[in-house]
Amino acid sequence: MNAQKRLAIFERLAQAIPDPTTELEHSSTFELLIAVILSAQATDKGVNIATRKLFKVANTPQAILDLGLAGLESYIKTIGLYHAKANNVLKCCQQLVELHGGEVPESRAALEALAGVGRKTANVILNTAFGQPTIAVDTHLFRVGNRTKLATGKNVLQVEQRFLSLTPKQFLRDAHHLLILHGRYTCTARSPKCGDCCIADLCEFHDKQLRPVKPPAES
The missing domain is CATH 1.10.1670.10 (Helix-hairpin-Helix base-excision DNA repair enzymes (C-terminal))
Known part of the structure; x- marks a missing residue:
């Protein structure tokens, strides 16, 4: 091409x-970070349903730590792998409090050092929250x-x-x-x-289905 x-x-x-923006609902960089961690192998819709309730009661690292494991799990149990994610979120919040004054760091290295944060999650935060071209x-x-x-x-x-x-x-x-x-x-x-598709004539996909779907045959 x-x-x-x-x-x-x-x-x-x-x-x-x-x-063009994320469909994960959030009102702060911290909320976005937690939502992205929870979104692994889950839909944005499912994450939003859970975080709407969670963020009403806990939208800071310390507030989530105060919930404890069982408390946090009660809000995110509808999300796949919620137990592992709850542990990661709590560890991440502890790191944010102890190492970053409760703030989400703006460097890739610091982000990827957080529990539950890999390269993809770091890229989302750097791009969506901090406007970096990642x-x-x-x-x-x-x-x-x-x-x-x-x-x-x-x-x-x-x-x-x-x-x-x-x-x-x-x-x-x-x-x-x-x-x-x-x-x-x-x-x-x-x-x-x-x-x-608005780019169908430019796309180089060889198996394009440009014709409209045929209606079902009448019985």
């Missing part, structure tokens, strides 16, 4: 998605990158590095959210909506 086509793709995505590659971005040929790779790190080197500079800050929303609602894993 050449640079001209890549630029046109991002221009169209930006036009189709005028407000790209967190999840299943949606991995699929969209390889399917469209915007950024191909055999693993998430390769795809991330390709996106960072090939994405037009003016779109680097919003690229993560443009691509994740496109992957979530249009370029879906099963039955991608190619007929409704």
Whole structure:
């Protein structure tokens, strides 16, 4: 894929998605961090249902520590792997209190040193909370990158590095959210909506389904 086509793709995505941002509900960087930790192998919708109740009673590291393990689990038990996530959240909050004065650090190294935080989570925080031009590659971005040929790779790190080197500079800050929303609602894993896709003529996916779905046969 050449640079001209890549630029046109991002221009169209930006036009189709005028407000690219996370769908995880939060009112602070700390709330976003906790929501992202909880979102691993879970849907944003499911996380939001849990955190709406949790953040009403505990929206600081110390407040969550005060809940204790059982208290925290009572709010997030509807989320998959909630026990392991609760332990990570409590350890993370303890680190924030002891090492960072209760604030979320702004460096990658400090973020990745927190319990429950890996490269992808750090990228989300650096981009969404601090406006850094990072790209967190999840299943949606991995699929969209390889399917469209915007950024191909055999693993998430390769795809991330390709996106960072090939994405037009003016779109680097919003690229993560443009691509994740496109992957979530249009370029879906099963039955991608190619007929409704704003970049269908630019995408290099060889198995496009551009024709409308046939109505069921009358019985």
